[in-house]
Amino acid sequence: MARYLGSKCKLCRREGTKLFLKGARCYSPKCSLERRNTPPGEGRRKFRGKMSDYAIHLREKQKAKRTYGLLERQFKNYFKKATKMKGVTGENLLRLLETRLDNVIYRMGFATSRNAARQIVNHGHVLVDGKKVDIPSYICVPGQKIEIRSNSRQIPNIHEAMEAHKSLDQFDWLEVHPQEFSGYVKAVPTAEQLPQDIDHRLIIEFYSK
Secondary structure, eight states, X not given: OOOOOSXXXXXXXXXXXXXXXXXXXXXXXXXXXXXXXXXXXXXXXOOOSOOOHHHHHHHHHHHHHHHTTOOHHHHHHHHHHHHTSSSOHHHHHHHHHHTBHHHHHHHHTSSSSHHHHHHXXXXXXXXXXXXXXXXXXXXOOTTOEEEEOGGGTTOHHHHHHHHHHTTSOOOTTEEEEGGGTEEEEOSOOOGGGSOTXXXXXXXXXXXXX
16 A cells, blocks of 8 residues: 655654654654754745745645545545535544544554554554454444454553553543553544644635635
């Protein structure tokens, strides 16, 4: 399956905000955005001039797509699916992205980044309602139990992620039991529980042109 293999730190610098693509490094002084907050290729020169409406919409779409680690076709397919659902299209889009299995594993604190969560799922370390699911794009629904397989609970990276997660935000739509390496999807995230740093209205406007 095609995937982005370039520098993840360059993606953050290009969007001008932290996308938290490298786990603990993003919270440390080693973060590239902290040390060099300029777009890649710009060098020391600061961008001057006003961005067009198209550029503003494009950058917001790119930010969302890169935050969740998706390619263009994947992201556009989610948008098409969101348009066919009842409710606000932008909110539906973010709900679909938030309830992906790899994102749920990341939100529960079993991985330091979505990329790491994707690897955990791909390698068969995750059970959904007692059955192995190795598809990162699997959409979780309320009531499902998500857990790390018993023979995978000694993986150092999972323990490191759980330790780091203790000091991070919790999510009301998820219920986590760290001692049991499991958790539940309590509900579909409400509008208030969706990421507030992504303006879904700009994304809708981008695809509406």
